[in-house]
Amino acid sequence: MxxxxxxxxxxxxxxxxxxxxxxxxxxxxxxxxxRYSDLGRASSVLRLAVATGRFGGIAIPGEGGMxxxxxxxxxxxxxxxxxxxxxxxxxRAIREAAAALAVRDPKLDEQLKxxxxxxxxxxxxxxxxxxxxxxxxxxxxxxxxxAPAQAIDVLGTASAVVSDPVLARRIFALYATSNSSRTRWxxxxxxxxx
Numbered sequence: 001m002x003x004x005x006x007x008x009x010x011x012x013x014x015x016x017x018x019x020x021x022x023x024x025x026x027x028x029x030x031x032x033x034x035r036y037s038d039l040g041r042a043s044s045v046l047r048l049a050v051a052t053g054r055f056g057g058i059a060i061p062g063e064g065g066m067x068x069x070x071x072x073x074x075x076x077x078x079x080x081x082x083x084x085x086x087x088x089x090x091x092r093a094i095r096e097a098a099a100a101l102a103v104r105d106p107k108l109d110e111q112l113k114x115x116x117x118x119x120x121x122x123x124x125x126x127x128x129x130x131x132x133x134x135x136x137x138x139x140x141x142x143x144x145x146x147a148p149a150q151a152i153d154v155l156g157t158a159s160a161v162v163s164d165p166v167l168a169r170r171i172f173a174l175y176a177t178s179n180s181s182r183t184r185w186x187x188x189x190x191x192x193x194x
Contacts, residue, residue, distance in 0.1 A: 048097040056151025059090035
């Protein structure tokens, strides 16, 4: 230490903590950026989950009820068209959220494809209802009832895809709530088929 000039010793005393702080700050910045990136990916899955929950919990039951009423002759065409428009808007929100997904998972892609198939079946049913080919209300239930169930399956898969534990729990809570509704709804649908 006696051979080091005072100015160099002072420079060493100042630079060592500054370099340490720079390294610490850089590490904190990188961790924050990585966390933000993870949250951005999880947020895109959350957007898909919310859109799917609304589709399966609001739009489909609304159109299903209006379709049953219309087939039995007690329904209003304007209400049926409004319910169909709501279903289409909610489904469009799902497709937009799926296109914006920052996370790609084969299971989630498969569940979304199955939901597409359900929606295509509903579109075919709409044409049959409009052409008065459907005479029994149970025929509408047989096509429409699996759509909310498939939407719930998308929710369950989405909760497994998210890497953020807080968002995963929230999506799973939405899945659990929707799943309990599915049990009640399918019990009511089964009773109406009898």
